[in-house]
Amino acid sequence: xxxxxxxxxxxxxxxYRNAKKYFYLRVCxxxxxxxxxxxxxxxxxxxxxxxxLHGDTGTALLCDLIHFDxxxxxxxxxxxxxxxxxxxxxxTMLSSFRGHPCAVRIMQVSPFLLSLSGDSRSWTPPEPTASxxxx
Amino acid sequence: MVRLKNRxxxxxxxxxxxxxxxxxxxxxxxxVSHALLVQHGMYxxxxxxxxxxxxxxxxKTGVVIVRVRKDSLPLLSSALPFVSDVGFPPNRVQCNLHxxxxxxxxxxxxxxxxxxxxxxxxxxxxxxxxxxxxD
Numbered sequence: 001x002x003x004x005x006x007x008x009x010x011x012x013x014x015x016y017r018n019a020k021k022y023f024y025l026r027v028c029x030x031x032x033x034x035x036x037x038x039x040x041x042x043x044x045x046x047x048x049x050x051x052x053l054h055g056d057t058g059t060a061l062l063c064d065l066i067h068f069d070x071x072x073x074x075x076x077x078x079x080x081x082x083x084x085x086x087x088x089x090x091x092t093m094l095s096s097f098r099g100h101p102c103a104v105r106i107m108q109v110s111p112f113l114l115s116l117s118g119d120s121r122s123w124t125p126p127e128p129t130a131s132x133x134x135x
Numbered sequence: 136m137v138r139l140k141n142r143x144x145x146x147x148x149x150x151x152x153x154x155x156x157x158x159x160x161x162x163x164x165x166x167v168s169h170a171l172l173v174q175h176g177m178y179x180x181x182x183x184x185x186x187x188x189x190x191x192x193x194x195k196t197g198v199v200i201v202r203v204r205k206d207s208l209p210l211l212s213s214a215l216p217f218v219s220d221v222g223f224p225p226n227r228v229q230c231n232l233h234x235x236x237x238x239x240x241x242x243x244x245x246x247x248x249x250x251x252x253x254x255x256x257x258x259x260x261x262x263x264x265x266x267x268x269x270d
Contacts, residue, residue: 055176057213089178 020111023084024066027091028105029073035100039068042075046087049094049104054086063087066113074107076116084109140205143190143244144237146215148197150230155197157222157230160189163199166221167214174214183207183214190241199232200244208237 029037029045037045043065050058061083068075079087091104108116148154167187171180183203191200203211218232238244 051176053176053178055172055174055179057174057179058176 020081022078023081023109023111024113024116025077025079025084025088025091025106026108026116027075027077028107030103030105031073032101035102036070037073038070039065039075042068045094045097045102045104046077046091048097049090050087053090053093058086058090061086076113078113081111139186140239141186141202142205142208142237142239143241144201144203144208144211144215145235145244145247146199146201146232147235148199148221148230149233150197150221150228154221154228154230155194157226157228158192158194158197158199160192162222163189163192163201165223166218167201167211170214170218171210174217175210179210179214183210187211198248200241202241212237 029042046063046065047059050061050063054061062080063083064078066076066078077087088106088109091106094102094104096102108119110116148158164187167189168180168184171183175183185207186202186204187207188202189199190202191198193199201211212234215232215234218230220227220229222228236244236247238247
């Protein structure tokens, strides 16, 4: 006669709200005229956008420029999850920088940096090789 | 039925007789509006100016009552300490706004004035009860 205790498996659901500390934004700058921009000027642009829309409290927001490509004028910004809406709205409302009309396009937003490495809109499947096509 | 809740902020102007002479509802309104623009940007200024009025200004005692929506009270209360001058140029005068009391009803604020701050008759003194709505 077996006297082993029966262990019942229990199901537990745990939900974390706003668990991620940072959010990452992939942004792209568009100018009417061809303009060369470096990383420092890009950071100044972000600070100016926050200052215009949200004032001194907006400039106090901790925002980092992780990566910036001068040729394509695209960069990756990192911000605390509590400041995401402020930063996103400030970048969207920016219309000029140093007298040049410009626009900031928010391409991707994700709490994971790895997900910014690619997306289905820009990814193209590789062409199948001849051996693969025969098989 | 949507009920709009207001908050009445009782402030005192500290800056000497010259600051009291420069007091007017328009001057106080413009000063507070500028402080909101600097601290909270265009968004904070626009959000707070909806329903904001200077209900009472007393040039003798320097008592100012500002009415603001309940949702905008944190923006206003955080911007008032940064008010450094009042008046229109070239008659700008250096002064400070000390927040004394925040009440839900104007009657409560009047009671706070008569019981704690100044023994003045609010009905007899100069009562600039003008609406300075932006629209």
